[in-house]
Amino acid sequence: MAGIAVSESDVDVVALLMRQHGDIRNLFDEVERSTGDDRRNAFRRLVRLLAVHETAEEEVIHPFTRTSVTGGEGVVEDRLTEERTAKETLAGLDGTDTDDPKFLSELLTLRTEVMAHARAEERYEFIHIRRTADPERLTSLAGAIKAAEAMAPTRPHPGTESAAKNMTLGPVAALVDRTRDAVRSAMGKDG
Incomplete structure (x- = not known):
């Protein structure tokens, strides 16, 4: 594909996820240092990024880790416990002004x-x-992450920390979340 620049994060799942971790850190910084509508808009972007990022990891990365990494089952269970705790905190914070x-x-x-x-x-x-x-495989996993993110809910849903639950409940949650996002945006309450 001459003339089209493809970044490493477009073709390597680890680079993609590491870049997203950096984006999350930057959004936390932006939320902390801003005020008023700027803070509200930055927080909405943070909530969305966290929700789609975690859903994609639960659907793509964790299943790969379970089956391909030595001790993967334990590694994933530890990550799911962390994810659920963070989702619960985020869900509570999401309703806070x-x-x-x-x-x-x-x-x-x-x-x-x-x-x-x-x-x-x-x-x-x-x-x-x-x-x-x-x-x-790193390239195919990056593509799978992007596809999962495109269909992921945009709000935290504690209790759905598995590929099976995300596949079952995710499409309905994503539809509700994305409709809510569109209404918020149309009303000028979201950036």
Whole structure:
């Protein structure tokens, strides 16, 4: 494909997920330092990125880890426990006004949970995926991540931390979430 630049993160699942972890860190920073509508809009983007990112990992990465990485079952169970905790915190925070005095302290709790989870994924899951998968598999997993993200719910849904639950409940949740997002956007309440 002459003339079209393809970044490493477009073809390597580990690079893609690591870039997203960086995007998540940056959005936490943006939410923390902004105010008013800017904070609200940055938080909406953070909620959406966290929701689609985790759903895609649950549908694509964790099943691969379970079957392809030595000790993968335990690695995935630990990550799912972390994900559920963070989703529960995010779900509670999602209903909080970003101008509420408690918002920033609750956001800090979420950030701590999410960043600890990201570090654990990078250390116990991603490094082993890179060692286990050949370049073609890394590329196919990146494509699967992008497809899963395109269909993922845009809000946290604690209790759906498995590929099977995401496949069963995800499409309905995604439809509801994306409809809610469209209504919010049309009303000028979302950026």
